[in-house]
Amino acid sequence: MNDPSAATGMSHLIPRFADQGYSADAMAARRRWIEERTGADLGQVGDFSLAAEEMRGNIENPIGAVQVPVGVAGPLLVRGEEADGIFYVPMATTEGTLVRSYERGAMAITRAGGAVVRLFMDENRLSPLFIFPGIAEAAEFVRDLPRHFESLKAEAEATTGHGRLLRIEPHPIGRQVMVHFCYSTGDASGMNMVAKATDAACRWLVAKGIAPDFYLFSALDSEKHASSSLFLGGKGKKLVAGARIPAKIVKSYLGTTAERMLEFWDSNVLGQFHAGSTTCNAHYANGLAALFIACGQDVANVANSAVGLTRVEVLDGGDLYATVTLPSITVATVGGGTSLGTARGCLEMLGCVGTGKAHKLAEIVAAFLLGGEISLLAAISAGELVGAHEAYGRNRPGE
Numbered sequence: 001m002n003d004p005s006a007a008t009g010m011s012h013l014i015p016r017f018a019d020q021g022y023s024a025d026a027m028a029a030r031r032r033w034i035e036e037r038t039g040a041d042l043g044q045v046g047d048f049s050l051a052a053e054e055m056r057g058n059i060e061n062p063i064g065a066v067q068v069p070v071g072v073a074g075p076l077l078v079r080g081e082e083a084d085g086i087f088y089v090p091m092a093t094t095e096g097t098l099v100r101s102y103e104r105g106a107m108a109i110t111r112a113g114g115a116v117v118r119l120f121m122d123e124n125r126l127s128p129l130f131i132f133p134g135i136a137e138a139a140e141f142v143r144d145l146p147r148h149f150e151s152l153k154a155e156a157e158a159t160t161g162h163g164r165l166l167r168i169e170p171h172p173i174g175r176q177v178m179v180h181f182c183y184s185t186g187d188a189s190g191m192n193m194v195a196k197a198t199d200a201a202c203r204w205l206v207a208k209g210i211a212p213d214f215y216l217f218s219a220l221d222s223e224k225h226a227s228s229s230l231f232l233g234g235k236g237k238k239l240v241a242g243a244r245i246p247a248k249i250v251k252s253y254l255g256t257t258a259e260r261m262l263e264f265w266d267s268n269v270l271g272q273f274h275a276g277s278t279t280c281n282a283h284y285a286n287g288l289a290a291l292f293i294a295c296g297q298d299v300a301n302v303a304n305s306a307v308g309l310t311r312v313e314v315l316d317g318g319d320l321y322a323t324v325t326l327p328s329i330t331v332a333t334v335g336g337g338t339s340l341g342t343a344r345g346c347l348e349m350l351g352c353v354g355t356g357k358a359h360k361l362a363e364i365v366a367a368f369l370l371g372g373e374i375s376l377l378a379a380i381s382a383g384e385l386v387g388a389h390e391a392y393g394r395n396r397p398g399e
Contacts, residue, residue, distance in 0.1 A: 024052045050341040068092040071099035076106035077114035080363030090346040091290035105371025115367035121238040129218035142170045155204040156197035162186040178218040187358040189332040224300045236330035241366035247318035254378035258320035264381040281310040287372040296343025301330035333357040
């Protein structure tokens with residue numbers, strides 16, 4: 001007789017268990033279930049040091065944990081307003097040469113006296129969509145919305161002890177209106193926080209008959225997306241970092257000249273423009289992904305955090321002045337995965353655990369990305385990139 005559960009697909013459902021599967025026994029049983037159906041060996045996945053119950057709220061259907069090698073780059077001298085001193089940056093990656101590259105950039109900055117970093121804005125936003133019968137109704141909503149701000153603020157902030165609604169910005173498009181709800185989220189990246197707060201505010205608008213209906217996301221906020229609008233700020237932390245590297249350090253330590261670095265970068269900018277890029281940098285995503293994984297950040301925020309502008313100048317005497325402008329760095333020191341397993345230890349390396357540390361972490365990230373840009377630009381302009389990967393990477397696995 002045929003199994004009716006097979007016909008309906010029920011036999012293929014991943015086991016849930018009474019406790020939702022967060023106990024060590026439930027996770028082991030789920031691994032066995034997957035192994036039986038896929039033929040995979042999940043012994044390594046099941047060999048982890050996290051307390052199983054601590055994963056609740058961070059993942060569903062848990063079967064274990066993956067292991068990514070963690071290296072450290074430094075010393076990195078940061079001259080910020082919250083981060084001021086020498087730092088050693090953890091990087092979780094499987095890309096050979098990446099840690100060494102960022103370390104070389106960090107060393108160049110440190111030898112030159114450090115990277116100056118300043119934070120200009122710290123916000124998060126969510127942009128719901130309202131659809132109206134016609135243009136007139138949409139226009140009336142836009143014109144009427146400011147007088148409801150205090151009520152919207154009260155509704156939003158009633159859902160959170162940390163989030164603060166700073167302002168609302170309506171953007172009409174045809175008979176639709178997308179509205180930026182702009183928040184301060186403290187030391188959390190805060191997307192779940194602002195989603196809950198904005199949902200409450202939007203439901204108030206509907207209940208009062210001010211709007212007919214809404215969709216919570218419109219994509220105008222560029223959540224985990226790259227867009228040119230991010231350069232205006234308002235999505236994460238907006239920072240600028242810069243360092244002057246003396247000509248003798250550029251030559252002796254980086255093996256090139258500021259003039260060659262500028263010549264290469266000018267051509268690279270043209271290439272990025274010709275490709276239609278929304279950003280202009282060498283490889284922010286490399287350093288961001290490695291640091292985010294190590295420090296328990298929401299890795300998908302690399303998409304918006306990697307938007308930015310690198311600039312290279314040649315000063316008198318052949319000195320190099322390099323800057324990075326980072327409009328959308330999204331990092332946190334509380335919530336999410338920041339206290340989970342090894343992430344806490346990596347944040348402790350940076351002195352960035354808990355409340356009051358998010359600005360410090362953001363400043364370290366900015367200086368760190370500056371070092372990565374300097375190192376890669378130097379390697380390419382000096383013709384050393386392939387040689388470095390041959391020396392440190394795994395271009396010939398099996399040898």
